[in-house]
Amino acid sequence: MPENLLHIADVSKLFGENQVLRGIDIKVTAGEVVGLLGPNGCGKSTLLNVISGFSRASAGSVIFAGEDITSTAVDRIARKGLVRTFQLPSMPRRMTVAEVLQAGKAEGLGFRSLFARSRFDARDVERLLGELALDHVRDLSAGSLSGGQKKLLSIALALRTNPRLICLDEPTAGVHPSLRQHMVQLLRKVNAQGVTLLIIEHDMHFIRELCDRCVVLDRGKVIADCSPAELTLNSGVVEAYLGGARDKRAYA
Amino acid sequence: MVQFVVDVLMRASDLVLIAVGMSAIYSLMKFPNIAVAQYAASGAFIALVLQKGGIPIVVAAIIAVLCVGIAAVALNELLFNRMLKISSSTAMIGSLAVSMLASAVFLLAIGPNPTRFSLPITRPFRVLGARMTENQLTSLSITTAAILCFALLLFRTDLGRCMRATATNRLLAEATGIDTRRTRNAVVLISGMLAALGGICLTLKGEINIQTGLDLLLPVFSAAILGGLGNPLGAAAGAIVIALAETLITGINFGPAFGRELLFMPAAYATAGSFVLLVVTLIWRPRGLFVSEVKRV
Amino acid sequence: MFDFLIHVTILACLYSLVALSLNLQSGFGGLMNFGQIALFGCGTYGAGIAYKYDLGFASGIVIAAGFAVCVGWAFAAIGRNLQEDYWGMATLALAEVIRIIVNNEGWFTGGAQGISAVSPLFPSLAGRMQQVAILWSCVAFLAVAYFLCRWLTDGRYGLGLKVSREEPQLALSLGYDVAALRRECMILSGLVAASAGFVFAHYISFVAPEQLVSSETFLIWAMVIIGGIGNHRGAIVGAFLLQFIFSFIPFFKDLVGLPTEFVAAARLAMIGGGLIAFMLWRQSGLVPERIGGTKLA
Numbered sequence: 001m002p003e004n005l006l007h008i009a010d011v012s013k014l015f016g017e018n019q020v021l022r023g024i025d026i027k028v029t030a031g032e033v034v035g036l037l038g039p040n041g042c043g044k045s046t047l048l049n050v051i052s053g054f055s056r057a058s059a060g061s062v063i064f065a066g067e068d069i070t071s072t073a074v075d076r077i078a079r080k081g082l083v084r085t086f087q088l089p090s091m092p093r094r095m096t097v098a099e100v101l102q103a104g105k106a107e108g109l110g111f112r113s114l115f116a117r118s119r120f121d122a123r124d125v126e127r128l129l130g131e132l133a134l135d136h137v138r139d140l141s142a143g144s145l146s147g148g149q150k151k152l153l154s155i156a157l158a159l160r161t162n163p164r165l166i167c168l169d170e171p172t173a174g175v176h177p178s179l180r181q182h183m184v185q186l187l188r189k190v191n192a193q194g195v196t197l198l199i200i201e202h203d204m205h206f207i208r209e210l211c212d213r214c215v216v217l218d219r220g221k222v223i224a225d226c227s228p229a230e231l232t233l234n235s236g237v238v239e240a241y242l243g244g245a246r247d248k249r250a251y252a
Numbered sequence: 253m254v255q256f257v258v259d260v261l262m263r264a265s266d267l268v269l270i271a272v273g274m275s276a277i278y279s280l281m282k283f284p285n286i287a288v289a290q291y292a293a294s295g296a297f298i299a300l301v302l303q304k305g306g307i308p309i310v311v312a313a314i315i316a317v318l319c320v321g322i323a324a325v326a327l328n329e330l331l332f333n334r335m336l337k338i339s340s341s342t343a344m345i346g347s348l349a350v351s352m353l354a355s356a357v358f359l360l361a362i363g364p365n366p367t368r369f370s371l372p373i374t375r376p377f378r379v380l381g382a383r384m385t386e387n388q389l390t391s392l393s394i395t396t397a398a399i400l401c402f403a404l405l406l407f408r409t410d411l412g413r414c415m416r417a418t419a420t421n422r423l424l425a426e427a428t429g430i431d432t433r434r435t436r437n438a439v440v441l442i443s444g445m446l447a448a449l450g451g452i453c454l455t456l457k458g459e460i461n462i463q464t465g466l467d468l469l470l471p472v473f474s475a476a477i478l479g480g481l482g483n484p485l486g487a488a489a490g491a492i493v494i495a496l497a498e499t500l501i502t503g504i505n506f507g508p509a510f511g512r513e514l515l516f517m518p519a520a521y522a523t524a525g526s527f528v529l530l531v532v533t534l535i536w537r538p539r540g541l542f543v544s545e546v547k548r549v
Numbered sequence: 550m551f552d553f554l555i556h557v558t559i560l561a562c563l564y565s566l567v568a569l570s571l572n573l574q575s576g577f578g579g580l581m582n583f584g585q586i587a588l589f590g591c592g593t594y595g596a597g598i599a600y601k602y603d604l605g606f607a608s609g610i611v612i613a614a615g616f617a618v619c620v621g622w623a624f625a626a627i628g629r630n631l632q633e634d635y636w637g638m639a640t641l642a643l644a645e646v647i648r649i650i651v652n653n654e655g656w657f658t659g660g661a662q663g664i665s666a667v668s669p670l671f672p673s674l675a676g677r678m679q680q681v682a683i684l685w686s687c688v689a690f691l692a693v694a695y696f697l698c699r700w701l702t703d704g705r706y707g708l709g710l711k712v713s714r715e716e717p718q719l720a721l722s723l724g725y726d727v728a729a730l731r732r733e734c735m736i737l738s739g740l741v742a743a744s745a746g747f748v749f750a751h752y753i754s755f756v757a758p759e760q761l762v763s764s765e766t767f768l769i770w771a772m773v774i775i776g777g778i779g780n781h782r783g784a785i786v787g788a789f790l791l792q793f794i795f796s797f798i799p800f801f802k803d804l805v806g807l808p809t810e811f812v813a814a815a816r817l818a819m820i821g822g823g824l825i826a827f828m829l830w831r832q833s834g835l836v837p838e839r840i841g842g843t844k845l846a
Contacts, residue, residue, distance in 0.1 A: 052722065054718075054722075073721075074721040074722060075720075075721045075722075075724050075725055075726050075727065076726075078721070078722055078723055078724035079724040083722060083723065083724070084722055086718075086719075086722075089719070090716055090718075090719065091716065091719070092711060092712060092714075092715035092716050092719075093715065094711065094715060094779065094838060094840055095708070095711055095712070095715070095840065096840060099708055099711075100712065102705070102708055103705075103708040103709060103711070103712045103723075104723055105705075106709065106720075106723050106724035106725045141840055143715075154719075157719075157723060160723075161723055161724055283634060284634055284635070284638060331825065331829075334829060335828060335829065338828070338832065340633075340634055341581055341633045341634050341637070342828055342832075344634045344637065345770065345774070345824060345828060346824070346825060346828055348767060348770075348821075348824070349820070349821040349822070349823075349824035349825045349828075350821065350825070351821070352764075352767065352817045352818075352820050352821035352824075353817070353818060353821035353822065353825075355814075355817050355821075356813075356814040356815070356817035356818040356821065357814075359810045359813055359814040359817070360808075360810055360811070360814045363810060364810065466763075470638075470641065470642055470645060473638055474642075518653050520649050520652065520653055521649065521653065523645075523649065524645070524646045524649040524650065527642040527643070527645055527646045527649075528642075528646060530638070530639070530642045531627060531639050531642050531643055531646075534627070534631060534635055534638070534639045535627060535630075535631075535639075538630075538631065538635065
């Protein structure tokens with residue numbers, strides 16, 4: 001039985017009186033690709049924030065590779081191998097795309113890195129630029145890229161950190177359809193190399209092509225945990241997305 | 253004891269109008285405007301110059317207050333709005349630059365020596381055992397009246413409602429049909445006028461020199477932060493807290509604690525105390541004393 | 550005249566060091582430090598106190614460095630959760646507190662009179678030879694500091710600083726310990742500023758709290774912004790430009806026959822006007838920051 005890489009153990013989150021997450025329990029084994037779905041407002045982004053350390057769970061715990069990271073700081077979680085992308089990525093204006101990718105690797109940084117003759121991983125950067133079709137913009141200001149390009153850059157940055165688990169927040173939103181296939185291939189390759197993926201998405205094609213498993217949230221609770229093919233058979237999921245049996249007739 | 257209360261009130265009234273002005277401007281402009289302290293000094297200097305030119309003090313004060321208010325609006329439209337589009341830090345440095353230009357003008361126009369209004373010198377009298385001068389009483393009365401008027405404006409008029417709406421959520425306010433540009437100008441005008449009035453009231457009690465505006469900056473900012481930037485009436489409470497802290501620091505006799513009869517902190521430490529209070533507030537309670545949630549400022 | 554030029558150049562070199570330090574903080578670290586002069590003061594008082602207590606030149610260096618590390622660390626600690634402009638006000642407040650304490654604790658710091666007759670540099674030389682020796686040392690010192698700054702920021706460390714400066718949330722999510730980076734940046738640049746102060750104290754043989762007023766910080770800011778923020782050469786250009794212009798204002802005043810206040814007023818007006826002009830029309834300064842200059846090995 002493979003070890004759980006990530007265990008979200010009975011996590012709840014309250015914002016004042018608003019309970020956004022209720023007793024979420026999800027296990028992710030190493031090497032899986034898990035999709036996280038649900039209608040808008042169901043708590044997906046909040047869950048991602050809690051996992052990655054940007055928000056702290058009100059109850060429950062998050063265990064990554066055997067360690068409890070519930071109250072660990074964002075940067076320490078990232079250095080342990082759990083990184084995330086943002087839904088609306090904001091990129092530095094006074095750095096080029098290539099420089100930002102260079103900066104992607106925070107490992108070993110610190111006063112000592114000044115004395116170590118640190119070689120820039122130029123090859124790694126060039127490869128990523130090519131794979132994400134960003135080489136034609138490599139010398140432009142990263143802040144001036146289009147929203148879709150920034151999305152691609154943020155995925156490239158996540159890959160630069162040599163992570164064990166990447167949480168992607170709506171990676172295809174705003175990205176040109178021709179590049180989505182690119183992204184699918186890249187993520188498949190990354191997963192084949194052993195990186196676990198947790199993807200928040202709405203695009204069902206993307207989900208079906210990539211994910212082994214789908215977890216569906218609705219109003220802060222897990223309502224389904226199955227393979228993509230079984231999703232449409234789950235009445236709870238259909239109801240959450242489409243609003244009830246009555247409306248289903250309209251779509252039949 | 254009554255003297256203590258009087259001292260605190262006097263010091264608070266030094267700060268309160270300017271702090272309220274600063275807080276009100278912040279609620280709409282979202283950057284700490286360093287020039288507000290110089291608005292106060294300008295009000296006093298303009299009134300002084302006018303009085304020396306023969307105009308009666310009340311008229312001079314009114315003209316000065318209006319001039320500074322209008323100048324504040326002009327500076328806002330021409331300078332700070334444009335800088336704010338770049339970033340709030342740019343606007344803050346811009347306000348610093350305006351403050352320095354004001355200092356340069358004061359230096360040339362007034363000179364380095366302190367000046368005061370030419371008012372008849374009256375003997376201090378006693379109120380419940382505390383010493384007070386007539387000028388101090390006038391100053392305090394004007395300050396209180398101004399605060400009350402401002403509170404009335406904020407909570408009982410249409411303009412006040414527009415001000416509060418725009419301060420809370422500008423986009424939403426615009427969507428409901430409020431002319432945010434006009435509201436903003438109105439707020440800046442009133443804040444400038446309040447600050448100028450504050451400067452005049454301060455000078456009524458004593459004297460003013462070209463350094464006074466800058467000396468007021470940090471205490472006023474402390475008061476505004478304590479009350480919660482953007483909460484103008486909170487700034488009034490903040491001013492009282494700062495005045496209290498300053499008066500306590502130099503007023504308490506530490507002698508008994510050290511086995512001596514008399515041991516007081518040097519007067520300069522009063523202001524140092526309020527600065528430390530500012531730093532402490534920014535670290536632990538950046539949204540002010542009256543908000544329960546601690547958030548990033 | 551020649552002696553005067555040597556003197557101005559020495560001061561320009563020392564100001565350049567302080568400007569380099571501030572540029573490192575604001576242009577690379579994204580730290581808006583309005584208390585920079587306090588770091589300079591760590592150097593001056595390190596030298597002064599070592600002299601006062603007869604501890605020797607070398608001990609002065611150690612004391613100055615110690616002060617700088619403490620103050621730099623304190624500044625960084627305050628800024629952990631504060632936005633830029635508020636951190637600026639907090640550092641301004643803290644620097645003022647330091648100045649007030651230095652001004653009052655005369656038993657330790659010499660109080661308002663300061664410490665005079667601090668041992669000169671190159672005591673074995675005299676007159677012009679001594680001046681020239683000091684000049685060349687300062688120039689060499691500046692060159693070393695410049696290359697040190699370049700070495701620091703041209704590599705991975707510099708990129709890390711830049712990301713943390715512009716997108717701290719992104720930097721955190723990539724594993725950068727942003728707080729630690731800022732702390733290191735603050736302490737390193739504090740040491741640079743303090744070293745300038747140390748040399749300054751031994752050059753003019755006088756240390757006093759009046760050298761630590763906040764207007765000096767604003768002058769350094771003008772140098773950095775006009776010269777070009779985020780650019781080491783820019784800081785030096787700005788420092789030399791402003792220092793030379795300011796040194797010749799008194800001559801101009803005598804030539805045209807203007808009052809004494811003109812000197813101070815002109816300096817203030819130039820700083821204020823220069824800041825506004827550059828922030829509105831040439832934000833990148835005289836020597837713009839090169840984007841994309843980092844070479845990939």
